[in-house]
Every structure is written in structure tokens, then in C-alpha cells.
Amino acid sequence: MFSKVLIANRGEIALRIIRACNELGIKTVAVYSEPDKDASYIQFADEAICIGPADCTKSYLNIAGIISAAEVADVEAIHPGYGFLAENINFAQICRDCGLKFIGPPVKAMQLLGDKVSARKLAKKAKVPIVPGSDGIIEDESEALKLADKIGYPVIIKAAAGGGGRGMRLVHNDTGLRSAFNAACAEAKAAFGNGSVYLEKFIVEPRHVEVQVIADKYGNALHFYERDCSIQRRHQKMIEESPCPVLDERTREKLCEAALRIIKEAKYVNAATVEFILDRDKKFYFIEANTRIQVEHPVTEMVTSHDLIKWQLRIAAGQKIKLSQKDISHTGVAIECRINAEDPANNFAPSPGTITRLILPGGPGVRVDTHIYQGWTVSTSYDSMIAKIIVHGKTRADAIAIMKRALSEFVVEPVKTTIPACLDILSHSLFVKNKIDTGFVERNF
């Protein structure tokens, strides 16, 4: 196992990774920006290095600064967390070149899955269902029109380098396609430095389901079942749960096996998430893969009792997965609510400030992943997520009741949070009855 790891991140995920290292007896090096100097995660690390000012490009995204910190602290490996440099191929390559282990997949697997067009091709090769659409990049408007007429409207234009909904365009007819095509290319070029786009049939009112997987460098791969992430607002997930409440055992097994075929085809190593959309007939289609640990990973940890961060560390250190798939079971239902410092009554406007009063929820079945404390200042420089509440119950109804109880215990003042919005969703009859899809929040709130 590694003796010392640098955590190239901040906030709750830095704390989460430091905790896993502490349990494994790994020394930790935290990095922080100037306004993060009083961050709680620093307290739990063995060493801490300031890497620059508030501006992310000069601190958490500054590759030279982070590599320098790793050299100075003499670490063997870097955990990138999620966001920031987690899916940056250049960063992963530089780590390798500097003799530092990047706690994530090989560069080749990041390339294959990071480009959505190449990931689609890989899925097709692995005999995993993909949404009907283009075989590769769409070169021009006439090619787009021809294909759209063949597969039928509505269609969705997506950026090959995109993800999380950026650079997407939903199109209902030829006129719409003509005006959207060049705009989508330009937007993709501006956002990702890559103007390549592709086309898919638009699946109406889908559920967003993703499979958690891990793989080692010896060719062993395991799945940890799925999460349903359909409750999102403007492509920001709000509530995630596991298992997906509408999947039958047979479909679940097929879905998870499909995810593993993609991971094996990509010769993937470490933790990944394979994303699918589930249509109204419960047919699933691969859409993309995430080559990092995700925000919502605790949902899977609660139902499987496996520590995914520890798995990441062990796999990166070259250890072999000695478990087989039948050793991984899931029990009960877990739900996560993301708590953001945003005001739901004011169109989710950021609500920064110094926390003067804080009461965190607890009790049976409740896990709280957060870096906040009384006296901490929530800034607008970074992501607005201040906590994740994860609950585990025997049934979905139990989990919902535990979550509502936990959210009503949560006091954080004076910042406004998304707690009331989460409570509204959890109380909505359609959510309770499972009649939700990715459009649920926009339609009902």
C-alpha cells in the first residue's frame, strides 16, 4: 500500500479521501487555496500545502503547483477526487511522467471513454445497447438532416467532448436542426476546444441510471449495482438513490453486465461509473462513462457496505481484487440529498456567508458527508454543495422517512440551502410512487 498520498481537491471529498487514508494507515498531504486555509479537512491531514489564491486556475487546477507540492511532500500518489483535475488526461499523463501514481484509470482508458463518440463505438463493439444515432462525428448540416430524417425526430445533438449536459441541443424538426447544428459546434468548440458533435434519437422522459464498477490491472472487474439519478435540476443532480426502484432483477443483471463489458473493452482500471438512460419500456441504452469517483458514491457504499475510496487506493497501489461478483450484494435502500448553499425561493441563487449556527442530523441510518462547521465561511468561489445527507433504510418508504426526519433536524444559519427543495421533492406523491424521470423537477417545481 502507499505510505503517503496527496489529495488534489477540497471540501467534503478531500475530507472523505483523507478519512479513508487514515483508516488504511496512509499518510496524507492536503492542498488548499488561500481562502480555504481554515478548511476542516486540513485538520485531519498529516501535512498541508497552500497552492495559491481563490481562483481555481491558479490553485486546484494548477497542474504545475500541485505536482510541485507532491514533489516537495514526497508522496507516491495523487487522488484527484471529483471535478477539478479528476478527468484531465493531461494531468494524469504528467503524474505518470513525474513518477507519481494517479489514483484513477490509465490514460488510454480516459481517452477512450472521455470522448463520447469513441465511447459509443466502444459500447457498440462490446455489444452494449446504444441510443440509435450517428456512427461517428457529424461533419455538416446535410449529414445531420439526412440522419435525423432516418431515425426520426426528436433528436439530440451532443458534443463529443461534452458531459453533464453541456453543449447539448434538443431538436424537433429540420428547421430546428438547421439552426442548432452550427450553434452546437460553435458552443462545443468554445467550451471544450473541440467542436465535434454527434447525434442521437432523443429518448423522451427517461430515467438516468448509472452502474458503479471497479477493475484492477489484472483484468478483474466487479460491479456494485446501480444508482438512479433522475432527480436533477438543470443537469445538477439533487437526489440519488440505490437500487433503481423500477428495475426488475433480470434487467438489473443485464444492465450491470453491460457496464462490465464496457469497462473490460476499455481495459479500464480503478473506479468508474457507466451511465445509461432507461426509456419508458425499461429498455436501457449506454450514454457515457465517468472515469472518476462520483459525488453520489456513498449511496452505493450504504447498500453494498463497501468503501469505494479504499478500493480506489488498493487498486491504484496494484492490489488484486480477490472478491467475485457473488460476494457483492446490496441490502435495503439508500438515498442521498445534496445540500447546496442556494436559495430555492430565489431561483437557487448562491447564498454565501459565515455559518453562525449549525446542527447536523444523525441517528439511525444517517450518514453526513460534509466539511462545514460553525464558523466556516461558504464562499462563492467554489461549488455550492455544503453537505451530502445519505440515509439507509430497509425499504424505499423507510429511507424516505429517515431522510425527511434527517433534513428536518438539519439547522444551518444564516445561509439559505436546498433543504426545503429536497423536502418538497421527497413529499411529492409522484416521487413517493416512483413515477419520475429526468424532467420531474422542471415539470413540478
Ligand code: MV4
Ligand atoms: C439523453 C437524453 C435523452 N435522449 N440522450 C443529459 C446529460 C448527459 N449525461 C446525457 N443527458 C441526456 N441524454 C438521449 N439520446 C436525456 C438526457 C438527460 C436530460 C436531457 C435534457 C434535460 C434534462 C436531462 C436530464 C438527464 C438526462
